[in-house]
Amino acid sequence: MAAPRNSPKVERSKISTNFRVDRSHLVSPSKSLILSCGGMDCLSKVKKLEQIAVVNLSRHYLKNLGSLLNCSALKICLLARNYITKFQALINCPNLIKLDLHGNHITNLPNEYFWSEMKYLQILHLHDNIIGDMRSVRSLFSCPELVVLTLFDTPVSLVSQYRHHIVNGIWSLKALDNYVIADEEIIEDCRNRNKFKALSSSFHLHATAPPQVVTWQSEMKHIKDLVSNINSILAHHSAVLILQRWSRGFLTRKKLKAAKNSGKRQAFSKEMNAELCSRGIHILEDGSMWVSGNSSEQEDQCNAVHLEIDKKKLNFEMLEDRYEAHEITSGLYPRISKWRMEDTPNFKPNKSDVFQPRTFRQPVFHPHSDRPRLL
Incomplete structure (x- = not known):
């Protein structure tokens, strides 16, 4: 009876050791693929790789960035649901406004120099990745204009006080994950209640559906609507902004x-x-x-x-x-x-002031009269 019990374990070990990830079906984005999935911010009949402003390469089984290095005018880059592990080569695209890398195999983020060069980056999606080192996330603190950041469904989001460190590290940040940043997350010893409390339903950011057809105009409208929604939430539920x-x-x-x-x-x-x-x-x-x-x-x-x-x-x-x-x-x-x-009520008269205490006068007897006289 001992052999049959051990046989399933042997089979499972064989299955686990013999399993390998087949990466032969993964591709690298070529020039023709980028031109077919990209668009420019101006009306032109001929597409050029140096003038591509928006590109949508989501769910294209990408293993690296390929020819995206040559897109120097790239402003909106959508690379969600791929197999990318590194994206340091995007330093050749300093005009990025939105970068979507959720659902990839990213473990570490680029250094501080990379993020300091991204002077126009406002929206960054990094959720559903394998980022687990808080030190690599701290490099994001040098990004000057970052407004929206998503890091949920990652190992680093389970770190103690992860939200506190990121919110107080990126000063330009207004929304982290699915919630807008409240006053008590920035101000020390600030305790608010009801609609001013952090992570309440008032600060929940309802993400709008992305446009079905990805163009320069539709993506810019989507970004403006998202930022406008964040500003509206802050204007109505931030006590500091209301007082200002x-x-x-x-x-x-x-x-x-x-x-x-x-x-x-x-x-x-x-x-x-x-x-x-x-x-x-x-x-x-x-x-x-x-x-x-x-x-x-x-x-x-x-x-x-x-x-x-x-x-x-x-x-x-x-x-x-x-x-x-x-x-x-x-x-x-x-x-x-x-x-x-x-x-x-503060000016009403007090009874003790109205009725003064009585003063009794003592009688004085005059030596030449029989009747006392009051002083």
Whole structure:
């Protein structure tokens, strides 16, 4: 009975040792294949390898990059679901905006110099690969304009605090995997709740379906829609951005109000000058007044004019203060003119203050009278 029990193990070991991956069916992208699957960003009858801007080589059993090294104008590169292990040769394509390499056999990422040369790269898909070394992922920190990064379904995504390291390493990043980056992931000791909490349903990024026909226009529209969706989520669920937007609005309204008031003051000064000129009083450049007539009459008229100007300026400033007070309290509290002290709980009188303690006066007996007298 011992031999039959061991026989299945022997067969399994033979199967496992004799199994080999057949890579004979894998191909390298040739010039003709790239021209047939690629497109240019301009209307031209003849396709040239140096002018290819977008290429879709997904599910083409690729083992390397082949002639993609010669596509210096490449901006959108789709290489998903292939058998690529290295892609360092894409350093010859520094104008890349989107790079899709998910579903390949990538184990290590290029060095920091490679990513520093990718100055226009915004979207990078690396999920469903065999990336397991966190040190190779840290080379992504030198990518200057990266906005969207996917690394889920990889061994490195199981590392402790993997999301914390990547989010705080790539400063331009707005979305990692399927979630937009929240404030509490960037700000230290920040704890938010409800819709502002990290990894909540509010920050979930619903990926839009890619275009069926891959062209330059369709891919650029897809990228714009994705970035716009991310910005919309941040605008409605990021407390920091909401406060910044309110502050900018308040400062802008304040500047516009100051400009409006300065225009009103200039108009006010012009009206005053015209009114004084009609009376024969002229204001010189140094601010002094010149009046035609006797010296006593000049002094009386100047004093009267000074009083009139001071009254009008006082009324103008009171109107400005009232408008400013109304603007500050509008929407939060009632107007200052309608504010009543009795309705405010902090201003209600205390009974201990109203009823003061009584003071008793002691009687004093006068030596020459029989009746006491109170002091």
